Amino acid sequence: MITAEQKPIDEIREMIAPYRRILVVGCGSCVAECAAGGQKETAMLASTLRMAAKMHGEEVLIEEMTLDRQCVKEFVLLLDDVIDTYDAVLSLGCGAGVQSVADMYPEVPVIPGLNTEFMGETKDQGYWTESCLGCGDCMLYYFGGVCPLARCSKHLLNGPCGGSMDGRCEVDPDIPCAWQLIIDRLEKLGALERLEMIYPPKDWSLKQGRGPRKIIREDQQK
Amino acid sequence: MKDASRLKRVLEAGEFAVTAECGPPKGADPDVVLQKAEKLKGYVDAVNVTDNQTAIVRMSSLAACALLKDAGLDPVLQMVVRDRNRIALQSDILGASALGIRNVLCLSGDHQCFGNQPQAAGVFDLDSIQFVEVVRNMRDGGVILGGETLAVPPDLFIGAAANPFGDPLAFRAVRLGKKIRAGADFIQTQCIYNLERFEAWLAMARDRGFTERACILGGVTPLKSPGMARYMKNKVSGMDIPDALIKRMEGVPKEKQRDEGIKICVETIERLRDISDVRGVHIMAIEWEEAVADIVEGAGLFPRPDTDQA
Amino acid sequence: MTNNRKPVLALFYCQNVPDGRKQERQSLEKKYGGSLRLFPIPCSGRLDPIHLLRALEEFADAAYVITCPEGACRNFEGNRRAGKRMERTRAIIRSIGLEPERVGMVMGSREAPKGLPEQVEVLMESIFKMTPSPVHHQGCQPCQYDEIPDEEKNQ
Numbered sequence: 226m227i228t229a230e231q232k233p234i235d236e237i238r239e240m241i242a243p244y245r246r247i248l249v250v251g252c253g254s255c256v257a258e259c260a261a262g263g264q265k266e267t268a269m270l271a272s273t274l275r276m277a278a279k280m281h282g283e284e285v286l287i288e289e290m291t292l293d294r295q296c297v298k299e300f301v302l303l304l305d306d307v308i309d310t311y312d313a314v315l316s317l318g319c320g321a322g323v324q325s326v327a328d329m330y331p332e333v334p335v336i337p338g339l340n341t342e343f344m345g346e347t348k349d350q351g352y353w354t355e356s357c358l359g360c361g362d363c364m365l366y367y368f369g370g371v372c373p374l375a376r377c378s379k380h381l382l383n384g385p386c387g388g389s390m391d392g393r394c395e396v397d398p399d400i401p402c403a404w405q406l407i408i409d410r411l412e413k414l415g416a417l418e419r420l421e422m423i424y425p426p427k428d429w430s431l432k433q434g435r436g437p438r439k440i441i442r443e444d445q446q447k
Numbered sequence: 448m449k450d451a452s453r454l455k456r457v458l459e460a461g462e463f464a465v466t467a468e469c470g471p472p473k474g475a476d477p478d479v480v481l482q483k484a485e486k487l488k489g490y491v492d493a494v495n496v497t498d499n500q501t502a503i504v505r506m507s508s509l510a511a512c513a514l515l516k517d518a519g520l521d522p523v524l525q526m527v528v529r530d531r532n533r534i535a536l537q538s539d540i541l542g543a544s545a546l547g548i549r550n551v552l553c554l555s556g557d558h559q560c561f562g563n564q565p566q567a568a569g570v571f572d573l574d575s576i577q578f579v580e581v582v583r584n585m586r587d588g589g590v591i592l593g594g595e596t597l598a599v600p601p602d603l604f605i606g607a608a609a610n611p612f613g614d615p616l617a618f619r620a621v622r623l624g625k626k627i628r629a630g631a632d633f634i635q636t637q638c639i640y641n642l643e644r645f646e647a648w649l650a651m652a653r654d655r656g657f658t659e660r661a662c663i664l665g666g667v668t669p670l671k672s673p674g675m676a677r678y679m680k681n682k683v684s685g686m687d688i689p690d691a692l693i694k695r696m697e698g699v700p701k702e703k704q705r706d707e708g709i710k711i712c713v714e715t716i717e718r719l720r721d722i723s724d725v726r727g728v729h730i731m732a733i734e735w736e737e738a739v740a741d742i743v744e745g746a747g748l749f750p751r752p753d754t755d756q757a
Numbered sequence: 758m759t760n761n762r763k764p765v766l767a768l769f770y771c772q773n774v775p776d777g778r779k780q781e782r783q784s785l786e787k788k789y790g791g792s793l794r795l796f797p798i799p800c801s802g803r804l805d806p807i808h809l810l811r812a813l814e815e816f817a818d819a820a821y822v823i824t825c826p827e828g829a830c831r832n833f834e835g836n837r838r839a840g841k842r843m844e845r846t847r848a849i850i851r852s853i854g855l856e857p858e859r860v861g862m863v864m865g866s867r868e869a870p871k872g873l874p875e876q877v878e879v880l881m882e883s884i885f886k887m888t889p890s891p892v893h894h895q896g897c898q899p900c901q902y903d904e905i906p907d908e909e910k911n912q
Contacts, residue, residue, distance in 0.1 A: 234852045265807060269849065272810040277853040279814075280891045378558055379529070379569065383576040383625060385618075386555040387610045387637065390684040396558045408618055420618075423625055426533060426577045426592060 226255040226346070227319045228353045229262065229339040231270065237315065238277060240336045244313035245284065249274070249338070250304070250326065251291035252318040259353055262317030262339050264291040270317065270338065286311075295322030301329045308333060344375075361431030361438070367419055369410030374427070376403035382424035452549035452604040453521035454493035456754040457727075458633070458662045463720055464727030465748050466523065466635070466664060467491045467739045469515070471506035480511045484518040486736040490743040492751055493550055495523040495635070495729070499530060502562025509539055513546045523606065524548050527556025532572035533581070537591050540582055544601030552606040552635065553578040576629050579607055583630025607631040609663075611648035612641065612687040620651050627661045634661050635729040638668035641687040642718055649724060658724035665719045666729045669738050670708035673697040709738055713745035720746075762894075763792045766884045767812035768877065770823040771801040774865060776872030785877055792884070793877065801825065801839040801862075806846040809860050813850065818890040819859045823876055826867040859890060 231237075241247055249271045257263025271289040278285045290307070292300045295318030304326070308314075313334045316323040320341040327335035343355035358375045364382075365372055374380040378396045385404035388395025392405040411417045432438075457464045467487050472479040487494055494515055498508040512522035524543050526536065543551065559569045573581065582605050584590055589600040607626040613619060626634065639645045645665065652658050670676050673696040680688040692711065699707045712730075719725045728746075732738040743749045770777055782795045794817070798804060801824035809820040824839050839862060847857035863876060 234849075265805065268807050269810055272807065272814045273849055273853055276810070276814045276850075276855065276892045279893070280854065379555060379571045379574070381555065381571065381574040383574050383622075385613075385622075386575075387608065387613055388557070388684045389613060395684050396560050420621055421624070423576055423580060423629055426573050426581075429572065 226258050226344070227321070227341060228259045228343055228345055228355075229256050229319050229341045230259075231261055231266070231317075232338055232340055234273065234277070237270075237336070237338055238274070241274070241285075241313060241315055244334070246286045246311045247274075247288070247313050247315055248304075248307065248311040249287060249289040249315045250295065250317065251289065252295035252322050253291055253293045254295075256317060256319055256322075256339060258347060260351075262319075262322075267291050267317050270315075274315075292318075295319075296325045298325070298329070301325050304330070359432065360427070360429075362428060364424075367424070368407045369414055369416065369419075371403055371406045371410055373403055373407060376401075376406070378403075380427075382427060450547060450549070451602075452493070453754060454523065454550055454633070455604045457492045457752060460752065460754055462752045462754075463748065464493075464662070464664060465491045465743055465751065466493045466495060466727065466729045467736070468495045468497065468729070468731045468733060469511070469736065470497050470500060470733060471508065471511040473503070473505050475506065477514050480506070480514045481518055483736050484515050484520055487739055488518070488520060489751065490740050490749060491520075491730075492727075493521040493523050495525055495552060498525045498527045498554070498556070499562070501557050502529065502559045502564060502567075504563060509543060509546075509548075512543065512548045516547050521550065522548055523550040523552050525552045525554060526578070527554045528571055528573050528575060528578055529556030529559060529569050530567075532570050533592055536573060536578060537581065537585065540585060540601050540603065541597070544603055549602060550604045550606065551582060552608065553582065553631075554608055575607060576625050579605055579626060579631050580629040587630075604632050605630055606633045606635060608637070609634045610637040610685045611639070611645050612637060613685040616648070619648065620655060623652055623657055624655060627657050631661050633726075634663045636663065636666045637685055638666040638731055639715060639719070640692055641689050642715065644687055646722060649722065653724055662726040663724065664727040664729045665715075665725050666731060667712050667715050667719075667742075668731045668733070669705075669712040669735065669742060670696055671735065672701075672704050672708075705738075709741050709745065712738075712742050716742070716746040716748070762889065763790065764818045764884050764887060764889065765792055765794065765816055766880060767794050767796065767809075767817035767820040768823065768880065769796045769798055769801070769804055769808060769821070770873060770876075771825050772797050772799055773825050774823050774873050774876070775870060776874060781873055785874060789877075789881060793881065795873075802837075804839050804842060806842050806849065809843075809846045810849065813855070813859060813890065813892060816893075817859075818887060818893070819861070819884055821861045821863060821880060823863045823873070824865065826865040826870070855891065858887070 249267050251262050251264055251267030253263060260266060267289045271287050275287050292303060294300050308330055313336060314326055315336050315338050316326050317338045319339065323335055323337045344357040344359060345353050345355045348354050356372060356375050360374055373382055373384060377384055378394050379386055385402055389402040389404060392402050394400040394402050411419055454464060454466060469483045496508045496511045499505055508525055512524045515522040526539065553575050555575045559565060559567045581592055582603060585597060586600050586603055589597050591597060609623050673693055676688050676693045676696050679686050696704060696707060716728050719728055730739050730742055777797060786793055786795055801822055804822050812820040822839055843860060843862045846860045850859060851857045865871065
């Protein structure tokens with residue numbers, strides 16, 4: 226899932242300040258899972274913004290709506306019926322969701338209410354960690370299911386570096402050394418010899434070599 | 448041959464090599480580098496120049512190495528993979544060789560969060576082991592990554608760093624092996640205070656035949672004070688400083704502490720010389736280059752051997 | 758100049774709080790006129806920040822919740838969850854300049870259990886000392902409420 230956190234309220238208020246009729250649009254997918262932009266959070270933010278407006282004597286209409294997925298055209302189209310009522314949209318989708326809405330309604334200012342962060346897992350309630358960089362060439366098999374690109378602070382393929390101590394990363398003792406995790410995991414799997422190999426330099430062109438990426442599947446088209 | 452790496456010649460001649468470290472300044476003044484060179488000249492076989500150590504912006508290692516070369520020293524160009532991608536790294540290798548620099552030490556580099564540019568993108572396009580392999584292939588195969596041939600290959604003695612005191616110990620053997628297979632000619636270790644643990648690591652290296660394939664130089668750093676010892680023990684990752692050593696430093700009056708630090712350093716070197724398969728010492732006296740002369744003399748390693756005669 | 762508007766407390770309470778049934782609720786709301794609005798909920802753990810925020814947004818000067826005593830929640834952790842959500846709600850209203858004391862939580866006591874009327878009386882005393890919420894009174898001078906009239910207290 227993609228994780229995000231709400232922007233500070235002051236920043237949001239500054240961006241929506243010029244507008245008088247605002248629709249706060251939430252998303253029921255990833256950002257709902259990380260409690261940043263789901264229906265609940267959308268309702269909370271809208272209420273908070275309305276209170277702040279009242280406190281400052283601002284005349285502004287703030288309403289809310291949540292889409293199942295803000296990054297899918299079919300769902301975004303549901304805004305067709307209501308979009309003309311508003312002069313701006315405050316999107317609580319991830320970066321993809323915000324842009325999806327903005328691309329659909331280019332005349333409507335679409336303001337991001339979240340800071341999108343990483344692809345990761347819900348490790349536990351209220352706890353999310355980064356685990357995937359979207360490199361386009363998954364090597365998780367070789368590293369026992371622990372990604373050295375996303376979870377090693379220096380994304381080394383032949384780690385650990387000299388800063389690994391007590392299984393902790395030099396950057397922050399709260400961060401486990403990914404290479405310690407890899408070594409431990411491969412040991413459990415009886416596959417430590419995989420680490421004797423010198424992994425060649427990563428092909429970064431699969432991530433950034435041809436600009437922003439796309440996938441086209443003709444078998445999926447209408 | 449005067450243009451060859453002096454460090455390489457000394458090691459090939461079977462002599463106990465001495466290298467030291469030089470940190471470039473936080474400024475554009477070449478004289479700072481030349482003054483440091485003066486303090487080290489004649490006492491060392493080669494001088495490592497650090498590369499934006501701790502991710503703090505300093506004069507580039509490559510430039511400082513060129514200055515040291517002109518001053519008659521044999522520089523070891525330290526290169527971290529944190530700041531440059533493979534294009535820049537390979538380019539700098541060619542440039543270094545063109546400037547007559549004959550030694551390179553391939554490192555990961557401290558994470559950018561530690562320095563004065565924490566907002567910088569950490570590159571890490573290659574890691575240190577891949578980098579060693581790239582340089583070896585450039586030198587011996589005359590090719591860059593991808594296989595394209597070089598008009599003239601670089602001439603470089605290739606080094607890597609090793610930490611005998613890091614975790615996990617068993618894996619350190621694998622890591623050292625990878626560096627040597629990748630092409631490391633020499634290894635400089637993290638500074639040694641715990642000789643027993645160092646000897647255990649070296650025994651492991653010897654058992655695997657590593658000591659025959661690469662020259663291992665033991666690192667040493669003179670302590671300036673008990674505070675410095677405590678700081679290194681507690682705050683710097685991958686260091687092993689026995690409490691007995693800290694007590695020894697504490698037991699000496701303040702004005703004699705630096706001398707004691709040098710004494711400990713000299714004793715460590717003497718013990719290293721007794722261990723077979725330690726081919727030299729790497730003295731890291733950061734911002735205390737004056738100590739190098741005292742240490743080298745104290746350890747009976749002055750003057751340095753004359754290797755110009757073939 | 759004193760403000761004639763009475764303060765309004767939105768009070769959510771766990772249905773397991775003693776003496777909180779429909780009859781008592783209606784009689785309490787009558788006693789305090791428009792100043793008290795009661796909302797029974799199945800468990801205080803079910804309380805979401807949105808309930809408190811909407812109350813503050815629409816009519817309340819303060820929004821509180823009464824939970825069961827520590828360890829006595831029939832749904833085990835309900836009252837503890839309520840505490841965490843309370844903190845979150847406070848942080849949210851603080852971020853727009855609203856006093857965090859406008860939301861609060863009262864935990865029942867096992868040793869000296871209090872019924873709803875008793876809890877309400879204590880709460881309303883402090884509510885009457887609060888300045889009117891700037892959400893409903895922007896531009897007004899912050900001012901104290903009148904004392905609760907004796908006739909109303911004695912009802």
